[in-house]
Amino acid sequence: MDTGELAWAVTATALVLLMTPGLAFFYGGLVKAKSVVSMMMMSFGSMALVGVLWVLYGFNMSAVDTTWAFAGNPFADFGLGGIADSNEDLIGAAFGATFAIITTALISGAIADRAKFGSWLVFAGLWSTLVYFPVAAWVWGGGWILGLGDVMGLPGVIDYAGGTAVHINAGAAALALAIVLGRRVVFEKGAHKPHNVPLVMLGAALLWFGWFGFNAGAEFLNDMALVGLITLNTLAATAAAILGWLVIEKVKDGKPTSVGAASGAVSGLVAITPACANLTPTFAVILGVVAGVLSALAVDLKYKLGYDDSLDVVGIHLVAGMVGTLYLGFFATGTGMFTGGDGGQLVVQAIAAFGVLIFSFVVALILGFAIEKTMGFRVKNEDEVAGIDTIVHGEEGYVLEGEAQNA
Numbered sequence: 548m549d550t551g552e553l554a555w556a557v558t559a560t561a562l563v564l565l566m567t568p569g570l571a572f573f574y575g576g577l578v579k580a581k582s583v584v585s586m587m588m589m590s591f592g593s594m595a596l597v598g599v600l601w602v603l604y605g606f607n608m609s610a611v612d613t614t615w616a617f618a619g620n621p622f623a624d625f626g627l628g629g630i631a632d633s634n635e636d637l638i639g640a641a642f643g644a645t646f647a648i649i650t651t652a653l654i655s656g657a658i659a660d661r662a663k664f665g666s667w668l669v670f671a672g673l674w675s676t677l678v679y680f681p682v683a684a685w686v687w688g689g690g691w692i693l694g695l696g697d698v699m700g701l702p703g704v705i706d707y708a709g710g711t712a713v714h715i716n717a718g719a720a721a722l723a724l725a726i727v728l729g730r731r732v733v734f735e736k737g738a739h740k741p742h743n744v745p746l747v748m749l750g751a752a753l754l755w756f757g758w759f760g761f762n763a764g765a766e767f768l769n770d771m772a773l774v775g776l777i778t779l780n781t782l783a784a785t786a787a788a789i790l791g792w793l794v795i796e797k798v799k800d801g802k803p804t805s806v807g808a809a810s811g812a813v814s815g816l817v818a819i820t821p822a823c824a825n826l827t828p829t830f831a832v833i834l835g836v837v838a839g840v841l842s843a844l845a846v847d848l849k850y851k852l853g854y855d856d857s858l859d860v861v862g863i864h865l866v867a868g869m870v871g872t873l874y875l876g877f878f879a880t881g882t883g884m885f886t887g888g889d890g891g892q893l894v895v896q897a898i899a900a901f902g903v904l905i906f907s908f909v910v911a912l913i914l915g916f917a918i919e920k921t922m923g924f925r926v927k928n929e930d931e932v933a934g935i936d937t938i939v940h941g942e943e944g945y946v947l948e949g950e951a952q953n954a
Contacts, residue, residue: 548635548767556638556767562760563645567594567652569757573750573809574656575944577858580742581934582660583944589655592668597651597675601644602627608680609643610688614698618681619688642764643683650713651675654911656858657721658728658924660739661931664939666924670914674720678910679712682903686712692899701891702882704899707777708762710821710872711903718865719904720911721856727915728925730855732932736847739857744805751809755785758816762823777823781816784823784835788815788867791839799843807843814842814863818871825879830886834874838867865904872900 548556571590575583597605604621611619630636651671655662685692686706696703706712733739741747763777792811793803818838819831826834846862849855856862876893877884884890918924925931930938937943 552767552771553634553638555771556642556764559760559764559767560638560642560645562757563642563649563764564594564757566645566754566757566761567591567649569750569753570649570652571750572746573754573813574659574858576743576746576748576750577656577741577806578659579739579934580945581936581943583742583746584936584940584942585662585664586655586659588664588940589662589667590652592664593652593655593671594648596668596672597648597679598644600672600675601647601680602640605647605675605680606640606643608676609683611684611690614689614691614694616684616690618684639768646709646713646761647675647679647683650679650709650717653713653717653860653864654721654724656860657725657856659857660731660935661728661857661925663922663924663926666918666922669922670724670911670918670924673914674911677914678720678907679716682712682716682907685903686899692902695895695898696891699891699895701895702879702888704895705825705875705879705882705892706821706872706899707824708765708820710817710868711899714817714820714864714868715872715900715903716907718861718863718868719907721860722854722865723908723911724915725849725854725856725861727912727919728855730853731857732928734855736850741806747806747809751812755812755816758785758820762820773824776828779828780819780823780826780831783828784819784831784838785812785815787832787835788812788818788839788842791815791836792843793839795840795843810846810859810863811839811843814838814867817864817867818874820868821871822875822879825875827880830878834871834878837874838870841870842867869900869904872896 567590571587575587578586603626607623608618608621684690692704759781762781763774766774789808789811792807796807797803815835815838818834842863845866846859873896876896878886879892880886882888882892926935
């Protein structure tokens with residue numbers, strides 16, 4: 548690794564780490580004012596806990612020696628003392644940690660306004676250990692998803708930056724926790740308004756900014772060969788998704804909103820994540836429009852199906868993650884059904900996507916119910932109605948000047 552590649556690796560790692568505070572702003576603005584501290588703390592708690600677990604044993608688990616191994620040996624190099632002299636290995640471990648952190652943090656949006664912080668940390672630690680670390684090994688570390696094409700005599704699964712490992716994985720777990728914790732006291736369309744729209748927009752902007760490290764970051768391992776294409780696709784698909792979302796919002800509700808624009812941006816970022824290195828810019832734009840439209844339609848499904856996904860993790864991350872992953876089966880450069888290949892790419896994409904979805908959902912459902920039945924996962928209804936910041940953290944997101952003087 549030359550000095551330029553090393554510098555980009557450090558920059559990309561910092562960019563992806565910034566995405567989790569960006570997510571905290573995005574989620575924090577969407578909840579009510581008396582839950583903003585709780586919401587943001589779930590992201591920061593993920594940064595702390597998952598970051599430590601990754602260094603202790605998660606990185607070891609994220610690579611396997613044989614295709615069908617579940618995960619790597621967590622104690623092979625406990626604490627990573629064995630790679631202390633390798634810049635490339637150390638920065639690779641740090642870069643991987645940022646992915647583990649934000650994937651876990653994404654789940655928290657499904658249980659906004661009603662989750663205990665301690666129980667969330669228990670879930671985050673167990674889920675990252677039992678689900679994220681192994682799935683990272685399957686997708687990028689030599690596991691069955693990476694080797695699926697060879698086993699089946701088909702093209703390899705394409706997941707450049709985490710359509711399966713990050714977004715489908717987190718979205719499926721979010722659906723499971725939404726089921727475990729049940730509906731909020733008030734659950735109907737329009738009942739929960741974002742308390743701070745500028746905070747939402749700031750969070751979306753930070754996510755978009757950091758996503759260039761998320762998608763193009765791994766190019767330090769590939770001599771930066773595709774960094775231009777990845778960067779352009781990340782820009783183009785996201786911009787197109789905003790337009791797609793706003794059109795649907797205008798048709799459905801009569802007005803395009805800033806929260807819709809922010810949500811559309813995230814849906815486009817999610818969709819282009821697995822596909823950023825394997826689409827032409829034109830197909831990236833089309834993917835963005837499709838992701839924005841479908842996610843804008845999907846976020847209302849929770850009211851019809853009865854699951855309370857508070858901040859639309861399922862409607863955005865699971866749906867757009869599936870769209871981006873399966874879209875490659877049709878339009879991946881050279882191997883898509885309409886771009887020089889046959890149906891093989893779609894077959895392996897679907898197996899990988901649904902395999903991760905089912906695994907993550909089942910494990911998260913078991914973990915969530917186990918925590919709820921033992922230490923309890925959901926706060927009391929009266930605490931939810933009052934706002935859980937003071938109950939759980941002893942803090943308030945906003946204190947009026949007169950209140951501060953009287954404190």
